[in-house]
Amino acid sequence: MKISYKWLKDLIEITETPEEIGKLLTGTGLEVEGIEEIESIKGGLNGVVIGEVLTCEKHPEADRLKNTTVDVGLPEPLQIVCGAPNVAAGQKVIVATVGAVLHPTGSDQPLVLKRSKIRGALSEGMICAEDELGIGTSHDGILVLETDLPNGTPASEYFGMSSDYLIEIGLTPNRADAASHYGVARDLKAVLNRPVTLPSVAQFVPGNQSDIQVEVRNEEACPRYTGLTISGLTVAESPAWLKQRLQVIGIRSINNIVDVTNYICHELGQPLHAFDIDKITGKKVIVTTVPGNTPFVTLDGVERKISDGDLMICNAGTDGNPEPMCIAGVFGGLTSGVTNETTSIFLESAYFSPVWVRKTAQRFSLKTDSSFRFERGTDPSMPVFALKRAALLIQEVAGGTISSDIIDIYPNPIVDFRVEIKYRNIDRLIGKSLDKDLIKTILQSLDIQIENETDTTFTAIVPPYRVDVQREADVIEEILRIYGFGQVELSASMSSDFLSDFPVNDPEKLKLRVAELLVSNGFHEMINNSLTKPEFQATLGESLLGNPVKILNYLSEDLSVMRQTLLFSGLEVVAYNANRRQRDLKLFEFGKTYHHVNEKYVEKERLAVFLTGNFQQESWFEKSREVVFHDLAAFVNQVLTSLKIREVEKQEADKNIFKYGITLIANKKPVVSFGLLQTAVTKKLDVKASVFFADFDWEYLLKQYTAAVEYREVPKFPEVRRDLSVVVEKKITFEELRQIAYRTEKQLLRSVNVFDVYEGANLEGKKSYSISFILQDDQQTLTDKVIDKSMQKLIAAYEREFEAVIRK
Known part of the structure; x- marks a missing residue:
């Protein structure tokens, strides 16, 4: 999972360096696998400055080229040959000086500026177009600036460039609550004892139109479904700040509407989906399943066969049967999404059953940002706040009006987990006695409330977004990871403890x-x-x-x-x-x-x-x-x-x-x-x-009987087999021979087996046992000398105890 350091700072006050934050997060169980500096423009525009064109004359050897002199704040102006049609004297421009390294848009190869001669004229740099700087795609002409900044000012200062840091976290499957910037900030809140500040949604003002009706037919698969409509918006390219935020965490900008839904998903951990209202047949959204083998074309243009176990977001259809628009919580449909012609949208924010989403995602082998979160368990209390936050952002970047009130279908609210805790078990499992006030402070910093407290016990009230904290051991683990594993001193002797109950055998x-x-x-x-x-x-x-x-x-x-x-x-x-x-x-x-x-x-x-x-x-x-x-x-x-x-x-x-x-x-x-x-x-x-x-x-x-599982390490050294043919009185049983063998060679003997018994006229009153012996040493490979010594001990014991004859 990828986290932006600057984005994180919007949610919680951070004075620590990215490296220090990485150590803190790793200590809480969110293992940071890498920290990388991300520049908003690749290369940072080092060696690129603001200049002023002093003169501009036609190149004597080329009709499309011009010889210019450009003031870049040096004692002498630079001579630059420029082929842009719009270059003129008096312009403020962006100049890449000799030695600068540019990363042009659409090119994998960097461009290194060198002093050169173009058609016989000296050129000491380049006056840049937008695509040559890597900040856009336009190549119609050079960038002409409106600025009072002095010549020689770094271009990075003009563009307001600042680097960010990408913090990559190896998120374990149980920590679904941390699959967002807000989730990570909550852990930092507990460790640093600083508040988390969510963006305000106080300016949210709903409309009163009822553009879309919603019906949830499968409450098991969709316990909560919310949505609203936004009208009169304009689908366009996202502003630079939004594109940069998504770019840092590796998400490609699509358009302002889709970018906002991606932004909210990674900020709050709540996936959203926007539908074009004009493509919702019957102006009704139905959350249900459809008959098996129903064909459905997803956003990637692939037709998939829907099963009756896949939850779908449908419209009313033309024949009275719901028509699929989206695979709920997994992937959108090709025909119902936002396009450049979209002017009104229905914005969905829901809580889908992790089991349903997981089965569907596995069935289609689809792993999306949405399914990643839903199948692990999102916060059922987040959909409405995320909807308001997204609506305000869409208004900011795309205009429009929030034309409806929030539709919120939540018939059976998901309740908090209640976990009974014993203080004694906290001390046992952590291996150190913690002050009760410290325990309560840590739990409250993790949004875990305490009820029914006595001198020895209390009830932990765990919010439902912590799907991994449902047992006493889970709550104790939360205390330990925030307190710090490194703060638990090692005792003189190692020991372990557990809380599991071992039931009586049934x-x-x-x-x-x-x-x-x-x-x-x-x-x-x-x-x-x-x-x-x-x-x-x-x-x-x-x-x-x-x-x-x-x-x-x-x-x-x-x-x-x-x-x-x-x-x-x-x-x-x-x-x-x-x-x-x-x-x-x-x-x-x-x-x-x-x-x-x-x-x-x-x-x-x-x-x-x-x-x-x-x-x-x-x-x-x-x-x-x-x-x-x-x-x-x-x-x-x-x-x-x-x-x-x-x-x-x-x-x-x-x-x-x-x-x-x-x-x-x-x-x-x-x-x-x-x-x-x-x-x-x-x-x-x-x-x-x-x-x-x-x-x-x-x-x-x-x-x-015991239910405990016995485990013995696989021996590192080979076993050796030796056979004996032992003639004894007929009344002697193999069991007697076996017991004598184990009493005689206690160290190396692993097993004794009889593989043949002979009685005949030539052995009157006696019988012959053919016996195999398996010898093995756990510490070293047996040598012939050691093996022979063991076998001689066995032979001597048989001769002494049973007057046995060993047949050669």
Whole structure:
């Protein structure tokens, strides 16, 4: 964003240099990326002075040239050959002396004045025309001045030239409030404790004609729409002061009306648009959407297809249907804008929804000064003031009369943001205790008012133009950036703080997450009765917690106790489906179990998972395959991973329930047991097929879950893999080998994996594990010497603990 230093000085008293202002703005978060001196006329007309033509005679060798002598304040007059038809003795003129550098209009190359001979006559400079000075386009003749200034006076003094400074700010997306000179001045007001003075609109006098009617049909997209009409104006070139102001910030002058709307946009941050009244069909402005694929030609001459999600400024149309004139807040139309023939205008000033403008601008890939501001959020209280300011400026530069009163459609005023603040949190987040009076002074300088103040809290009333200040942390950031980051001393030890609330885990959301995981893998959810047969649970005896909870007034013996496990109710579902030839099953249930323990009744939440039958169906390219243990293990691992349970220990599952299986332990407590059910268990329900079952302690899993994200830096140094073939007694499990490995090599060992197991006649009573070890050092690249040392430690541990034989 580009800011003019002189323009800024019109709004707030500034005695600081542009560089000092740049440092102040950067300190408030408006990072100044560059400061550049801008001359109103390129080159500053150095070496160009006022002169007086003393003599003017025809050149003897050229009919169109004249030899002149010109007094430029030097002891001797200059001899200059001039080809202008209007040069004459006695004239006051502009003279470029030898060595001056001019930048003619329309030329990219500078013109350096040198002493020369033209057709044999000496020429010691040039009497200049308007275009040769770079101040206009006319080349009809030399500039003839009406002035009493003495000869030799610098031309820059005659033209009232003065340099300005362009301050370029890298505006972050959240600071929409600073997208104008007024917005920047507000930050300086807070830092310098000086008032901001807006231009007066006291001279605004509205007319009483009703030239244009306005209807807003979409109040969501256009919460506020204002406008007025100006009649009898003359579209022409803008005055020099207006063109220079826009030129400094890189905006090309178009005409006096369009230039004023651009001027107000960059002064106040309020985009405006002017419509030619004669081109508003039906003398009615309608703010609405139009049917999709409606063609519309924008100012750049490109036809675009409007969607029904684009807000348009329309007229009444000739057939009763609104006819688009402008894409609201983004780009004007080719046929409704101001031209040299325009004599009356309807001037629009509105507040459009940032969401609507952003979507439209992205849809058409149009980024304009208007959309830049609207899509970030403008000040809803500014449209009327901006309208008055623009109307007075248009009267000043184009004449005319304000012929109507202001139309202001604002059915649902946008209210201030109310933010509850705790003084304690201000101190915590800033890292320094600030005086309460200082805090209030800073906030009030930012137009943030204070209500309901107590010793510990207050309510901050934030104006709606500060769309980025809606939370307690935002208000505290405002205090800090004005107080100054550099004024907060660094403590002896570094620390951080935060205001965010970390909500308690929602059990239902976590349950839904796991349920969706299982369903996406082909599982069906069950909901079973909590009452069951006593004989089912009696077969498991001490494997179940406590005693069964008996029903006093049960209706039948089959439903006389509360279930202590989800196992049997799930097997009943498996049996029911198998009896109806539905044998390939993936089932799960979230349910409660009930226990009578030490004279107390205990209720627990569990998750049960069942797999039986074929895991995959037969097809033309693959045979069917029955469920195996590792299919269930994969789903168990997915559930635990989704709940961020990673560090687990393993032990053998309860033999009363599982033919073979594993119990996983986290933080010294079992979280899940899974494996192949004992035939004695499945026969209780007449289930003949093999059934794999997993029983999760859902309550404990919820307690272990944390929403915090763990991050570990990507290692800089490579990992190394080494393999061993270890022969041990058949009873030794891989888990035992894994645990010994981690206990032996704690520094470098990253993972242990078994990739092959062999049992054969030549290994009677024993088996061979092929194990891979991943080694890595976070500080350096591992050498062969270090790797060999680690592997020897592992081999020695296996030989010592298990009498292992390492196969070469």
